[in-house]
Amino acid sequence: MRSLKYSGSQLSSPDQQIDILEGKSNQSSNPAFDTKLQSCELFPLSPVSIDTLQVNVGKVCNQTCKHCHVDAAPDRSESMSLEIFEKCLEVVKKHKIPTVDITGGAPEINPNFRWFVHELHRVGVHVISRCNLTIINANKSYADLPEFYAAHKVEVISSLPYFTAGRTDSQRGNGVFESSISALKQLNEVGYGMENSELTLNLVYNPSGAFLPGNQATLEKQFKKELHERYGIYFDELFCITNLPISRFLDYLLNSGNYDSYMEKLINTFNPAAARNVMCRNLISVGWDGLLYDCDFNQMLELGVQKTASKHINDFDVDDLLHRKIVTGQHCFGCTSGAGSSCGGEVIAK
DSSP: OOOOOOOSSOOOOHHHHHHHHHHHHHTSSOOOHHHHHHHTTOOSOOOOOOOEEEEEOBSBOSOOOTTOTTOOBTTOOOBOOHHHHHHHHHHHHHHTOOEEEEESSSGGGSTTHHHHHHHHHHTTOEEEEEOOSGGGGTSGGGTTHHHHHHHTTOEEEEEOSOSSHHHHHHHHOTTHHHHHHHHHHHHHHTTTTOTTOSOOEEEEEOOSSSSOOOOHHHHHHHHHHHHHHHHOOOOSOEEEOOOOSSHHHHHHHHHHTOHHHHHHHHHHTBOHHHHHTOGGGTEEEEOTTSBEESSHHHHHTTOBSOTTSOOBGGGOOHHHHHTSOOOOOGGGGGTSBTTOOBTTBOSSOO
């Protein structure tokens, strides 16, 4: 492995990030992630099903968040083509995959997003959209998103770092909290998050610094109380997600001198029960260009599925993918710490 000295500037490539993660681990007493899997008889980590196709439709976003693992921003150009969307739809229909989880960037910016949601809904697929909330107020072309989501019974999952403006804006940008509150009220108005409603609105919390999230159930109660009392807002569940040491968050850890202590926290709280339930055992992640990955985090590190498995959505083979070895690395300690972390929050009950 080549030597790499971190310069203090934003990491420019997935290779650099992997070098830092693996290189620093090799220079310390930290065990490799696969060694931990071996200790609990989970190596090699293998899939159990493909219940979800997670589709990243591009890196274009109306926000530039400090901890974004996608490195999404308004000036990014990566965007899924209609041809790849059509192939994803074909795969979902052919293999009867029950859930499609659409992410980005801000997925709504992709010009084919609404067509894709409509077609998935038409064939009875459960659709999840990871909406950053502020896109609803970005301009008039997105103002009807609450109604569009409601008409297609889309489950909306949205990040809200905290129930106050200071902590939210410090992570996601000035004015984000106010815009997010406005968007949440609009979603509530069409039925999202309301009692006895079939329209699901879930929020995502991830820490703003170099620490692990607290107990999910406790934080959910606090968020529900504060958001209702302060703003009259309702939602269904709060998902706590651990910040993985990749992309902008890795950059932050290195710049702030918190990398070593953060990795020690992740490694020391490794939980075999969480490892057994990691999300990569039940989903396939599709990149904007159609390439396949074990999860969205591997996608950002450009760690494609095992070489012997189907590599692109055009060659999607369920049997092949179900017999692959899941690609892992030091960043995977983030999903297996404590109660575990996934795109749906904790993976085991504390």
